[in-house]
Amino acid sequence: MLALRGMYEGGKIELFDPPPKDTRSLVAVVFLDAEPDQIADAKETLLLAHSPAFKRLIERSIHEVEQGQTRPVQDLLDELPD
Numbered sequence: 001m002l003a004l005r006g007m008y009e010g011g012k013i014e015l016f017d018p019p020p021k022d023t024r025s026l027v028a029v030v031f032l033d034a035e036p037d038q039i040a041d042a043k044e045t046l047l048l049a050h051s052p053a054f055k056r057l058i059e060r061s062i063h064e065v066e067q068g069q070t071r072p073v074q075d076l077l078d079e080l081p082d
Contacts, residue, residue: 002019002020002025004016004017004019005017005042007039007042007043007046008031013029014046016042016045016046016049017049053080053081054080057076057079057080061076
């Protein structure tokens, strides 16, 4: 079993992560009660998930970790646009 988080708004469900490809499966949708701060966090997650700049930073960071070229997290955070 696999669980994916998403957000329902305006009659649409948007997943935070892509579902697995080439898989056929039954799906159950459960609507959870959420506090306003949880909804705000979910909206921010969706914005980051669709951000090409954030994706590039993550891919570069993964490459650096694989090459043993790590650096403090604050350096990465300082590069994010406001």
